[in-house]
Amino acid sequence: MNPMSAALPPRLKSRGVVGRVEDAGLPFMTDPEPSQRKCPHCGAHLSRFEIPDAAGFDEPYHLACFNDECPYYLRGWAWMLEQYGVRSSYRYRVDPKSGHESPLAVWSSTALKGNVVPDGGVDGK
Numbered sequence: 387m388n389p390m391s392a393a394l395p396p397r398l399k400s401r402g403v404v405g406r407v408e409d410a411g412l413p414f415m416t417d418p419e420p421s422q423r424k425c426p427h428c429g430a431h432l433s434r435f436e437i438p439d440a441a442g443f444d445e446p447y448h449l450a451c452f453n454d455e456c457p458y459y460l461r462g463w464a465w466m467l468e469q470y471g472v473r474s475s476y477r478y479r480v481d482p483k484s485g486h487e488s489p490l491a492v493w494s495s496t497a498l499k500g501n502v503v504p505d506g507g508v509d510g511k
Contacts, residue, residue: 425451425478427458432480435501443481450490451478452499462489 423432430453437443451459462475476489492498 423449423480425453425456425458427451427478428453428456430456432478434482434503434505435498436503438501445481445483447482447503448490449480449482450498452502454495459492 424430425432428451430451432449433452434447435450435452436447437445453459456478459475459477462477463473466472466474466476474491474493476491478487479490480487490498
């Protein structure tokens, strides 16, 4: 165990976070095995997926929950329809470099699943 993680709350340790500036005054570091990170909404392992070229992110991939039974994803359909009148949802996403968490907009249950990279497919990791 990394000694820097001892001061962090369990909710952050369970997500693979070793340290965050805003939480412990420490530099941000992700788990060395991003594929071991889990969705805080359903507990499924997060998958690496390639970012579309036009998305404008610096990283070639992010991590996301592609579990179709995830409550965050399932709730998203009704929320997006009620709030914006659109038939779409979102999945839990994490930028593996910065640790920033955000919704990943999806327009169908199969949206972006074709971008999932099998373990070992990005930079040999």
